[in-house]
Amino acid sequence: MSTATIEALxxxxxxxxxxxxxxxxxxxxxxxxxxFEQRPLAVVLPSTTAEVxxxxxxxxxxxxxxTPRAMGSGLAGGAVPLAGSIVVGLMRMNQIxxxxxxxxxxxxxxxxxxxxxxxxxxxxxxxxxxDPSSLRQSAIGGNVAENAGGARCLKYGVTGDYVSALExxxxxxxxxxxxxxxxxxxxxxxxxxxxxxxxxxxxxxxxITLSLLAKxxxxxxxxxxxxxxxxxxxxxxxxxxxxxxxxSIELLDTITMQCVEEHHPCGxxxxxAAMLLFAGDGHHENIxxxxxxxxxxxxxxxxxxxxxxxxxxxxSQRLWNARRAVSPAVAxxxxxxxxxxxxxxxxxMVEMLRAVQxxxxxxxxxxxxxxxxxxxxxxxxxxxxRRDQEEMRRVRAAAxxxxxxxxxxxxxxxxxxxxxxxxxxxxxxxxxxxAVAVMRRIKEALDPLGIMNPxxxxxxxxxxxxxxxxxxx
Numbered sequence: 001m002s003t004a005t006i007e008a009l010x011x012x013x014x015x016x017x018x019x020x021x022x023x024x025x026x027x028x029x030x031x032x033x034x035x036f037e038q039r040p041l042a043v044v045l046p047s048t049t050a051e052v053x054x055x056x057x058x059x060x061x062x063x064x065x066x067t068p069r070a071m072g073s074g075l076a077g078g079a080v081p082l083a084g085s086i087v088v089g090l091m092r093m094n095q096i097x098x099x100x101x102x103x104x105x106x107x108x109x110x111x112x113x114x115x116x117x118x119x120x121x122x123x124x125x126x127x128x129x130x131d132p133s134s135l136r137q138s139a140i141g142g143n144v145a146e147n148a149g150g151a152r153c154l155k156y157g158v159t160g161d162y163v164s165a166l167e168x169x170x171x172x173x174x175x176x177x178x179x180x181x182x183x184x185x186x187x188x189x190x191x192x193x194x195x196x197x198x199x200x201x202x203x204x205x206x207x208i209t210l211s212l213l214a215k216x217x218x219x220x221x222x223x224x225x226x227x228x229x230x231x232x233x234x235x236x237x238x239x240x241x242x243x244x245x246x247x248s249i250e251l252l253d254t255i256t257m258q259c260v261e262e263h264h265p266c267g268x269x270x271x272x273a274a275m276l277l278f279a280g281d282g283h284h285e286n287i288x289x290x291x292x293x294x295x296x297x298x299x300x301x302x303x304x305x306x307x308x309x310x311x312x313x314x315x316s317q318r319l320w321n322a323r324r325a326v327s328p329a330v331a332x333x334x335x336x337x338x339x340x341x342x343x344x345x346x347x348x349m350v351e352m353l354r355a356v357q358x359x360x361x362x363x364x365x366x367x368x369x370x371x372x373x374x375x376x377x378x379x380x381x382x383x384x385x386r387r388d389q390e391e392m393r394r395v396r397a398a399a400x401x402x403x404x405x406x407x408x409x410x411x412x413x414x415x416x417x418x419x420x421x422x423x424x425x426x427x428x429x430x431x432x433x434x435a436v437a438v439m440r441r442i443k444e445a446l447d448p449l450g451i452m453n454p455x456x457x458x459x460x461x462x463x464x465x466x467x468x469x470x471x472x473x
Contacts, residue, residue: 001041001086005062009044009086012054018045018092029087032072032079033134035336035386036421040067040081045089049167049175049206055088056204057173065454066171068200070110070142073134075339076420078146078199082455088204090141096120097207103181104212105164110141110205117210127215129156132416133324141205147197149416151248151279151323154374156213158416160196165209168195170202171447181209194442199418200453202446216281218288219247221316224299225272225306229253229357229369232274233349235302236373240346242298244291249374250277250323256368259333264325266318269306276373277323326370327381334366334383338399342406343377343415355405356380362401363394377415403429419457427459 001021010019020026020043031037041064046052059066065085072079081087094111099121106121106128114135118128131150132138138148144166149158165179178191195202226232236249252260252275257268269275278295282288296307310316331337344352353369356378360367371378380402384395403413403426413423413430428436440458443450 001064005058005064006042008058008062009042009055012058013044013051014047015045018047019043020045029069029072029089030081032074032077034075034077034080034339034420034422036077036080038080038082040085040087043087043089045092047092049093049169052088052090052169052204052206053173053175055086056169056171059086059451060172060449063449063451065451066200066204067453068141068145068204070139070145071113071137072142073138074142074146074420075341075417076146076199076414076422078418078420078453078456079142080421082421085454090204090206091139093141093206094139099124099126099212100181101126104214105181105209106212107165107207107209108140109207110139110144112140114138114140114143121212122215125215126212128162128210128212130159130162133327140208140210144196144205144208145198145200146418147416149372149375149377151250151320151372153372153377153416154249155245155247155281160193162211163192163196163208164211166192166195166205167207168203168205171449171452179209197418199420199457201443201457202452204452214283217283218285219279219281219316220288220292221310221319222278222292222296223269223275223306223308223310223319224278224296224304225269225275226303227273227305228303229274229353230350231303232276233353233373235276235299235304236349237346238298238302239295240374242294244294244298246278246291246295246374247281248277248279248372251275251369251371251373251378252277252323252326253369255366256326256330256370259329259368260322260325263329263332264322266322268322272305275306277319279320330368330381330383333368335385335387336383338382338384338395339417340380340382340399340402341371341377341415341417342380342402342411342413343375344406344409344411346374346376348409348411349373349376349378351409352378352406352411355409356402359398359401359405363398365391365394365398367398372415375415376411400426421456424457425459427457 026039030039067081067085069079090110093109098107366383
């Protein structure tokens with residue numbers, strides 16, 4: 001990067017230390033929660049929306065790529081700065097600007113950590129439901145950019161269901177606001193929906209207004225173990241068919257439980273083929289208790305071999321801490337893991353689970369499965385060593401078959417992690433050529449120079465194998 005560009009970026013920032021060009025910083029901001037890494041040209045850490053806009057104008061003038069980044073915990077390579085980009089890190093923009101109890105909204109900057117927001121609103125008797133497993137590390141801006149999910153999606157929906165307004169810096173530095181605090185808003189195109197889940201390819205989100213709910217007064221957690229994975233999946237469908245509305249239904253297979261117990265012992269039923277973790281909440285204790293009891297009864301009827309209801313908040317927290325420990329625990333089993341998050345209709349879960357097991361056998365790979373079974377969002381993770389070229393050939397083939405199986409069952413590539421680098425080569429397989437062409441035209445209209453998060457979401461000419469090419473760390 002030229003000295004003139006560096007000086008222009010430094011002049012756009014209020015703090016001279018907010019421009020990073022040293023080797024250690026470029027490495028630190030060059031990867032996310034995947035195995036992809038690429039060093040940016042520079043890192044800028046703006047403190048205001050005006051500074052973000054100034055950076056965008058410089059990037060537009062000099063045709064430099066911009067990779068917006070919140071906390072870099074994403075699992076699709078979306079925050080990895082490809083194609084000679086600068087990273088625009090938003091972690092300094094981390095203020096909760098307002099909690100409006102009358103309109104039940106929170107106005108936050110993009111760098112606010114999800115767990116910090118939850119704690120702040122719950123202190124007011126309010127509730128922000130979206131709870132990705134990374135809630136203690138991930139920021140709201142990244143959650144919106146990826147339309148993140150979490151365990152409570154079954155009852156409450158994903159991040160996009162709570163986005164009431166956005167402030168966005170477009171590629172050329174123009175600042176727009178869309179939405180507001182109102183409950184109903186059908187004026188014009190739904191730009192909130194367009195930018196939510198756009199993965200930084202259309203602009204940089206700097207401020208978000210989020211809808212809040214009343215905090216449920218009662219919660220309850222239960223678990224059930226099964227000797228057959230199929231029985232666990234059928235139990236999920238039976239619970240929904242019975243008209244029950246649990247907050248969460250999480251699935252962990254036996255490999256997943258073993259990994260957790262090795263590094264975070266908490267008494268999971270590792271002898272079982274699978275376990276389901278249930279949560280219920282509400283404002284009336286008898287209703288919550290009744291719902292959990294009904295869920296346990298259905299689990300019994302579908303072959304549950306070990307049933308347990310948490311009787312204290314500490315016991316409940318222990319179970320949910322185990323669930324949140326899954327990803328790091330599994331990652332310790334092998335040098336690398338390819339984490340997926342295919343989503344299928346609940347009615348297809350048995351077939352999808354069987355397909356993953358068949359694919360694991362076919363390619364002689366260890367593929368633990370966990371995920372948000374209540375909404376059909378499964379996380380098969382392929383454990384591997386990227387230094388083993390022959391194994392990686394099998395990993396590529398297995399990943400492609402997992403995607404193909406999900407799509408054949410009426411599902412999709414991602415339920416919450418996004419596309420990024422990881423799955424962009426399969427977009428047309430999922431959406432079709434014409435739908436991807438429409439997305440490209442939207443991208444070209446808003447970002448004609450192609451500077452916003454280049455190299456993400458849209459397929460490259462290289463074909464399906466290209467999704468595993470960046471170097472391992």
